[in-house]
Amino acid sequence: MxxxxxxxxxxxxxxxxxxxxxxxxxxxxxxxxxxxxxxxxxxxxxxxxxxxxxxxxxxxxxxxxxxxxxxxxxxxxxxxxxxxxxxxxxxxxxxxxxxxxxxxxxxxxxxxxxxxxxxxxxxxxxxxxxxxxxxxxxxxxxxxxxxxxxxxxxxxxxxxxxxxxxxxxxxxxxxxxxxxxxxxxxxxxxxDYSKWNEGKLADFLADPAGSARKVREQMAGYRDSMLALLPELEKKKADFAAAAAELKRLSDAKDQRSEDYRAGTVFPLIQDQATLFLNIRYYALSVLSMRRFVLGDMYMQMRSRHMLDPGNQQYSDFLGVYADIVTAYEASIVPQLVDADI
Amino acid sequence: MKRALLIIAAIAALYLVMSCAIVKPVTIDECISNFMSDVNNDHSSVYKNLSTSSVKYAQAVPAAYWDIVFPPGYSYALSGQSTAGSTVTASLSGGSLYPGSNIVFTMTQNLDKDYVISSITIASISYFN
Incomplete structure (x- = not known):
């Protein structure tokens, strides 16, 4: 073109x-x-x-x-x-x-x-x-x-x-x-990206399971960061529920403090929840990216090379790590994703 | 003559059917109305009123995000809605949570010429852009 x-x-x-x-x-x-x-x-x-x-x-x-x-x-x-x-x-x-x-x-x-x-x-x-x-x-x-x-x-x-x-x-x-x-x-x-990436491919093929373990480690890092935020979000939700109830009490009593309480306590809690949710989605989508572009490529490389000998030991070892990654991904990341992500 | 009249009648009938089949683009007011309906009834559909080109589109698709911005248990409504260009301003009511809070929508058109929401700010806090 x-x-x-x-x-x-x-x-x-x-x-x-x-x-x-x-x-x-x-x-x-x-x-x-x-x-x-x-x-x-x-x-x-x-x-x-x-x-x-x-x-x-x-x-x-x-x-x-x-x-x-x-x-x-x-x-x-x-x-x-x-x-x-x-x-x-x-x-x-x-x-x-x-x-x-x-x-x-x-x-x-x-x-x-x-x-x-x-x-x-x-x-x-x-x-x-x-x-x-x-x-x-x-x-x-x-x-x-x-x-x-x-x-x-x-x-x-x-x-x-x-x-x-x-x-x-x-x-x-x-x-x-x-x-x-x-x-x-x-x-x-x-x-020379092709040569550099060929070297990466050679390193991968020399130890596919080992390479997959490194990817698992990286994905686990993102996952752990995401998981660390989940209880924070739950806590903010609980704090908001209590604050919203207090706000209702003040409003029903026509208490003049309700306006300041809304702006100073309730709205920041909504904003904090929104920010935490954004960050959780960022980590989940980062793992999705690795799953799609790195792990998916690795899987295709191995599958295409071992279609006629699926019992190959290296292939089996790789599949073991791959299955482990996918299990963890489906358990902890997929719940944070929606159809539009996939 | 009779044949010509029959042909004209057939064309008119066909035009009538075609007019009914043509879907008109969603207007700004319709989009805002649909958005508020989904806010009150179905948070999993709120994203359908949003611009896919906005920064937070992917993050804002889940219903759980809109449960944060518009907590369940309140009835939400807009009043005093005014439109200036692509900006819609209104007062948002939602129980003691949003007692006439200022809400600003920025609108844009998608490829189908439907109006969709590209940003939402409530009480000067940006929740979608």
Whole structure:
């Protein structure tokens, strides 16, 4: 397919609202080959120049596909390479909402200018990083590994409870469920993603069950974070029930304190519940993403190689871990999902 | 002449049937009305009135989310509804919880030209955007 390019000119739309209340979207400025746009309802259509990718949506490129997006606030750009999945998501940390630009699979490059207000976070299925005035490329391996390479600026990356700071021409690899590895010099040459991912495939095929265990660990991390929030939400619900009853008593008694009580106690409890619910859904959808793009790919790789020898020991070991992951996923994650997610 | 009249009558009948079959897009008022009906009767359908392009669409689909924003046990209603462009403002009543709280909807049209809700703010707190 002939490449199409649109020179992005003209005023960028800036809502003027506090960035904490307004999530960032990305406009499509270039596409070539086969590029899909999956909306929040789960429907996938062809991505065209001018299309707005909103939070909760994904860009999916096939082997001949490339896409370039620009955030609608600021001049930051995102390049989605072939065979990649880029997701625009949101999470709430300490009551503050932040956009997360995520490479769910393949290779995604991002270049950031200093933004008005909060810069987005970047990451993959197993790590998140804060960026500032940065050009960074993220490679997501088929085994759930992430390679983050910084061309300019600075990145602070968090995974497995540890943080590493990257400066220009530095890179680090993160394996699923683990802290970041040792950072190393990266001289700015683009990583040959196919070769890098082939290496990941070779590592996976050498020990499929071991690779699956690492993915299980990563998914368990998200699941544990989600499960930790569930009792908090239940407590807030109980607190709200008590507060709502007290509010009714004050209102029925035409007590002048009812207005302040509503604004100062009841409404914050509703807001806290809503925030907790949002975060629970974020973790559940993160696990869904790993299940779909990492574990699902692993399963297909093994199944296609062992269709004629299903009794192969390596295959059996992998299936054992796979079944364990799916059981845990169905027990704890699926209840937090709805049909539109799947 | 008789044949021509019969043909005209057939075309008119066909047009009448086709008119009845054409579904008109959902207007702003209809969308808000449907939303409030679902708030009072069926939280699992509230998401159908929302824009799929909004940030929180996926998170806001479950009925459990709307149980938080509009707790069961109250009867919710709007009064003083006014529309300016794509913004709808009204007073939300819901027992002692929302005694005329300010509610603001931002509306948008989907690909079917139906109006859907892209954001909801109640008492200056954003619950959907």
């Amino acid at each position: 002939k490449a199409r390019r649109l020179t992005f000119a003209g005023a960028l739309l800036f809502a003027g609202l506090c960035p904490l209340l307004q999530a960032q979207n990305a406009e499509t400025v270039f596409t070539s080959g086969t590029v899909g746009h999956k909306n929040a309802a789960g429907k996938t259509v062809s991505l065209e120049i001018g299309d707005l990718v909103r939070t909760g949506e994904s860009v999916i490129t096939k082997s001949d596909g490339n896409a370039e997006l620009q955030l609608t606030t600021g001049k930051s750009s995102i390049k989605v390479k072939p065979n990649s999945v880029f997701m625009l998501t949101e999470r709430s940390v300490g009551g503050v909402k932040q956009t997360v630009l995520q490479a769910a699979a393949g290779s995604v490059s991002m270049k950031f200018e200093k933004l008005a207000g909060k810069e987005p976070l970047v990451g993959s299925s197993n790590c998140v990083a804060g960026v500032r005035g940065t050009e960074v490329t993220i490679y997501a391996g088929m085994d759930g590994s992430t390679l983050m390479a910084v061309s300019s600026g600075a990145v602070e990356l968090e995974s497995g409870g540890s943080t590493v700071s990257l400066s220009a021409n530095e890179a680090v690899e993160v394996k699923p469920g683990q802290a970041p590895g040792q950072k190393f010099a990266w001289l700015g040459k683009e990583v």
